[in-house]
Amino acid sequence: MGPLKWALLGVLLSASLFAIDSVELRRNQPTERISGSAGDVLEDDPVGRLKVFVYELPSKYNKKILQKDPRCLNHMFAAEIFMHRFLLSSPVRTLNPEEADWFYTPVYTTCDLTPNGLPLPFKSPRMMRSAIQLISANWPYWNRTEGADHFFVVPHDFGACFHYQEEKAIERGILPLLQRATLVQTFGQRNHVCLKEGSITIPPYAPPQKMHTHLIPDKTPRSIFVYFRGLFYDVGNDPEGGYYARGARAAVWENFKDNPLFDISTEHPTTYYEDMQRAVFCLCPLGWAPWSPRLVEAVIFGCIPVIIADDIVLPFADAIPWEEIGVFVDEEDVPKLDTILTSIPPEVILRKQRLLANPSMKQAMLFPQPAQPGDAFHQVLNGLARKLPHDKNAFLKPGEKVLNWTAGPVGDLKPW
């Protein structure tokens, strides 16, 4: 144990030398920089590397919808609204579309909320289609590339498939008009219809101020081994279990409900954020969709995320080495979760905690207002910048048409 202890001290010392200054999230913990090219990418500055033109759409596509229901600013799909606001005042914005590399269409498709606050996606395809028709009619830039240099933010459950139910979403597929565009979405699952090649995965929106008001002192000892709060069975829609979360959450409950190491329940405690800061591992299992804001919360609060979602694509996967930060558990290995977690060597756990403590890591998961360097907005721009220059076949020859404007379910063709 002696030489190991010295090695650890050495690593700590070197890690402390790499402490990065960050405006908001500075803590006095030696952190570890994500080594290699992947980690440094987080600090890239997109300004100067790309230019974005923001289409001026009539306010019925964005402002009016928000006025009708201001709850859209607080739910986990709020990234689309905040992205628009960020781009309007960002240095990458250009008012001259001729020099723009990317074109952004501000349409809030996830703002039609039920009384409960859940978004209904039934009108979203029509809304998107109507917006695209508008920009293709009023500006020539859509038609010259058929959307290959346009990007859209679609933060809903299954992205541009525009449905909350996976079977239906797969059946619909990605909206045909968006076939060539770049999609910025929260959903990510490998080999899935709703994840297009070249999409940028972003974290779901979590309110930064709210999380920062619940911070507790660093020296509070982490005494909870595994923490989770949320549903195991969606009693309203799938009472038996098996559909919801592909049975993974129910398996967690059934296997570990009486295990003292697992602090799991369906309660909504007021000390949820504080408890996460007192836990070593936080479970982030899939729900109806594989992504969840728990990942963001775990990263902010320094709790190692345990991701139980087969084939999930995590946010900014090309910039953040999630394998080194979180623990990935296959859904079929859930009954062995306690064995898996207790067999991780303590040095690995400490290293993951150091990586999580890196302020640039936490910044990259947030959408702060006003925007700060290294935050999620900038990571999106970095991702877009990395896709430049555009492919040769992005620009169509005059008269060439690729998109089928009448494809898709009949209901989508109705005007919005």
Added chain:
Amino acid sequence: MKLSALQQSYLNRRSNSFRGSAQLDSAADGSVKSPAAVFWLVLHGVCCLISLVLGFRFSRLVFFFIFSTSATNLYTAPFRGAAEIASHLDVRSTPVTVVASSTSRVVVGRHGIRIRPWPHPDPVEVMKAHQILERVQREQRALFGVKNPRTVIAVTPTYARTFQKLHLTGVMHSLMLVPYDLVWIVVEAGGVTNETASIIAKSGLRTIHVGFRQTMPNSWEGRHKLESRMRLHALGIVREQKLDGVVMFADDSNMHSMELFDEIQNVKWIGAVSVGILLHSTDSSATIQREGEEESTPMPVQGPACNATNKLVGWHTFNSLRYAGRSAVYIDDRAPVLPRKLEWSGFVLNSRLVWKDVDDKPEWVKDLDELDGAGEEVESPLSLLKTTSMVEPLGNCGRQVLLWWLRVEARSDSKFPAQWIIDPPLDITVPSKRTPWPDAPPELPSNEKMSDGAQTQDQQINKHSTKTKTPRTRRSRTKRRHDTKVIGVQASTLSVSEQQN
């Protein structure tokens, strides 16, 4: 329970729920004519009956195969043949085999809930997890806690009495939790006794147990004086053995918070913390006003007073005028026990202050020997200092109360079994007067002889046939105060107390 939930969910799915299944929707299109409506109604009834009989999943499967035309077939692969489903009606037992579809390894649809054969915690893993937690917390302490923690030297004056075990065990448990090195100096009035030694031996801490020649007097005044002298004696031991660390005074009936031990590590030479005074008072509704304070606080606090720039400007002391004449004089009085103006326990010292021949001792400190010979009582460690301005206020400049002072003692003539071990076990039972046991005699036996701490007695053994109530009669009461919860022993209590008088 499960079946009714299934029925409920079946009905839910039939209605337009938010994420309802679409499988039966196609069954409900276009019925405008009344015979058709009747037909559908009848069919609905038949469907309900069938589902009641066969169970939810099987009936749904039947309808699925009859009515479904949608392309959801592709992805509901787990819906195998009816026979297989029938054998898998208990969903939880088997995992589903994942169909490798061409697009994805992951299949949409109903999956089994995987439960391992014995879904209970494995003790080996629990131990490993605790080791991981311990390692993580050690790392946290190294990163965020106190750097270079010093040894804590706890000084406790005590004497053997009824409540000693109660108080000393409390202090002992607090000290056992301290994450730093600890030396516990226990000074006992009346000499070293086995009673005390047995209590502190259980701590596992490094203890120095010394005796003090004098016995503890019966008055609070005398007790305070003797305790001060005992503490000075302990400081003499620190000096003699050149113990290095932070000296704190852990009186045996005080209550310490763990943050106290973290906070005192920050002391340079001498520090003061705020002490909450819990007055043991019979009139509990009294609100106590601190001298010079605008608002009335429910609990008096002794400690340093700071101005806005966090500099020490004075002291909050206890205002005993309110209790003039009503306070306890003797240890077993029932009146409130008052603290001194400034309790010893609110101060912490760097042990080097009491060493002799130390070069870097500040010049505003008197030598310990000067206090020894002094005739007057040393009221607080402030007497060690020539000037009190160098005291460091701790605990966010006294705003945090880190320990509480409380004095509760039994009657001075109360008797208790030695080391609180009752040997041989009690075999007297006194039937309760108020329970409805039919053969309980209406009167209690009244001849009880008490002997001083002795084990034997010759009381009437009155065993009850069915139940026995553990008696409280053989040993005398520790407090004369009524405990009305004890049923039926009133008479014996009274007789006992009479005998004591």
